[in-house]
Amino acid sequence: MPEPSGPEDKRVAIEARGIVKEFGEGPSALRALDDVSISIRENEFFTLLGPSGCGKTTLLRMIAGFEYPTEGAILLHGEDIAGLPPFKRPVNTVFQSYALFPHLTVEENVAFGLEMLGRSKAEITSRVAAMLKLVRMEELAKRRTDQISGGQAQRVALARALAPGPKVLLLDEPLSALDYKLRKEMQIELKRMQHETGITFVFVTHDQEEALTMSDRIAIMSKGRVLQIGSPWDIYDKPADRFVADFIGETNFLTASVLGIENGLARVRLKSGAEIVATIAEGLTPRDEATLVVRPEHARAVASGGQVSGAVENVVYFGTDTHIHVRLDAGDIFMVRQQNRRTQSCGFEVGDRVGIEIASDAAQVLRD
């Protein structure tokens, strides 16, 4: 859903300004982050999403204080914290490996941060109890951390990071070690906890589905750069460039020639000769040749008609829907996703000639 308020209406929790990070020196230096600027609002569930090696974890570690930027500033509530060591930053981390202290019990783990802050015994006891309740681990408080399961360790890691009441919670691919079902459960749990605590969550993942279901806003990163920042809806339906469109969800790309632009919409001609109207990615001025993106669920396979046509190459049944792969006459593959009905199949078989009907608002012109 597009948010009703602009960025200036909400207070900024974390701001990264022009962050550059280079590992190594001289000409062989590796640029892990290249002029990254992000501002994360208070109480937001913000996700850094990208393939491995895109710099998302480096950025997270920089907010935590385990890495220092080569250039740029990191502001926490307007205050530059780039030079502070981790133990002086009011942010806590849930590590990918959980990093629970193996020589301490579950409750001693959760109490650790509060003890380091010098809180009173009474406060620690009640806070630890509250945290264990939040993550539903009260019964295992006295267990050693090697006597609990992966999902439970995950909860303890969360409780431990939340106990000191950080302004920002950093989560470094915390669900990647869990199996599918547990991961789904934890996604909902995490959303609940973020809602209950009101803490800003900065979440790192390479799993686009996870990012879409949990986040208020997502930053898509690739090769040390931020490509697009927006709500899940923005990112999915209005991808700014080809990488984003390709990385998020399943996508069809069509090449087309631009005939004209009116009211922010492009009139384009497809290779099949059909003319359609497409929205334009934000900030883009299309040239004569353009790449269009069409999501598989925004198109329909039809027996006759449609803007493009081809032959069915594959039909894949997925339970809830069916994917029909069509080899277009222009040579590309176009995939259509159709909702299944109870009583009949999709109606097409391999080899059938089909037309593809692209919904009127489905196409968008992309930056290549």
Place this chain on the structure above:
Amino acid sequence: MARWGTRRFDIRVQPGFGTIALFTFALLYLPIVTLVVYAFNGSDSLSSWGGFSLRWFADAARNGAVQDAALRSFIVAVLAAGIATVAATMAAIATTRTAPYRGLGFKYAFINQPLMVPEIVTAVALLIVFSRVKVWTGYSGLGYLVLAHTAFCIPFAYLPIRARLEGMDSSLERAAADLYATPWMAFRRVTLPLLRPGIIAGFMLAFVISLDDVVITEFVKSGGQDTLPTYMLGQIRRAVTPEINAIATAFLALSVLLVTVFFFINRRKA
């Protein structure tokens, strides 16, 4: 099937394995068993059996020189192993909790120098240096022995501590820092407790190595500073009596006891 499969490649069924194993064990243990048995010999001889007796143990225990040497050995070993363990712990942290850099390999070698340089070379070198220092300072106490033992004990303490540190997830220390622990608190509350088995192992190893040393001690000690091993060496040069067997047996018992204690501590901790 699996059982047959493992049997097929089992070294224990290779021809000659049993014979070689038996021979090796005999070579290792027969002399020690003989030594221990003759410690309980009632006669004055090292070779003819004169009935079971504890007289040599009693003699050794009453012998003032043995008492002094044993106490000296113990003091030197405790001090040297203690100092070496502290130094080794610091060295292990400094060489593992850092990004690899040019010269790190050289540092490993440098720390482990006593394992590579022939002991006799170190002994002669120390003898020359310490004899000068003795003249300059006038001090000729146990300090030289402690110092020398500390130096060659460091690599023995360093190796198990470093192994433990390398096996330890460094994200634990990051987690501690993330939870507001200063570097010192992170060390005390997280690194040190997890490192304890390694430190104990390092200390024990250093202790036994110090207790056992002959060559360097022989060169470094001043007059009247015999440790148990150098005392035994001196005795054998003169007349060999079963008293030596008794001392050696007691020494052996102590070593076995230490290793056993260490084994149980380690097992409970891990």
